[in-house]
Amino acid sequence: MEFYDAVNARRTAREFLQKDVPFDAVKRILEAGNKAPTWDHNRSWQYIVLQTDEEKDYAFAEAKAIAEKFDAERYLNMPRAYPITPGQKMYGYAMPRQFSMLKGAPYVVIPLFKAKTVKDGALSALNPFATAWCVIENIFLAAAAEGLACSVRIPLDKEHDAVKERLKVPPSYRIPAFIGIGYADPSAPRLEQREPDLGKQIRFGKWK
Ligand SMILES: Cc1cc2nc3c(=O)[nH]c(=O)nc-3n(C[C@H](O)[C@H](O)[C@H](O)COP(=O)(O)O)c2cc1C
16 A cells, blocks of 8 residues: 555544454554654664454453443533534544453554653653654554554553553553554444644644
8 A cells, every 4th residue: 555545544443343364464554653753773672562352351441430430421521611613523433442452453562661750840751652652653653554454442541550550561661552553444433533724734834
């Protein structure tokens, strides 16, 4: 697939077809992750790959509890001073799927990055985190180029530590995201997305 076709095809999936994904495709996707730019020149990240229902149930107990607790009906219909926004609609749709979008994906990749505790201050302190997201975006785009799609969940703090402990991740590593990979279910609803207007975003030379 051409690069811009992959960019345009990429979107977050939260429903997957129960269709096998060849592991060779996952390996090509992770090789694309390994080609991402890196701040420390070490490319020292690792990937935990989950496949079975048992592995996913074990890893994502917190995501399951969070998804089950979320009352989408209440959230989407609560009184608001303004009409519900596309972002709020997306949140109300996504929250109940935080576990099923991982469990339903034939593969879940958990990238692991060496990172000290993020401190306030210079943005450059976020370089390990920025590198992680360069890798993750390459994974998303490579999956799109393979005709696949990704779900992504960012673990909350306690969830992060609990998953890390259960999967026996060494202390020096952090988990930026859980990434489900599979064939997107084409019958899943497509929610409205805000389309930025490039003509209003580009400012030549200075702000104005
Ligand atoms: C940094 C980041 C964090 C995200 N966290 C989550 C998440 O925890 N759960 C989820 O369902 N989607 C998550 N998403 C996916 C976004 O909801 C999605 O990218 C956004 O709605 C735009 O849709 P698109 O990816 O289909 O273009 C995250 C995306 C990014 C870039």
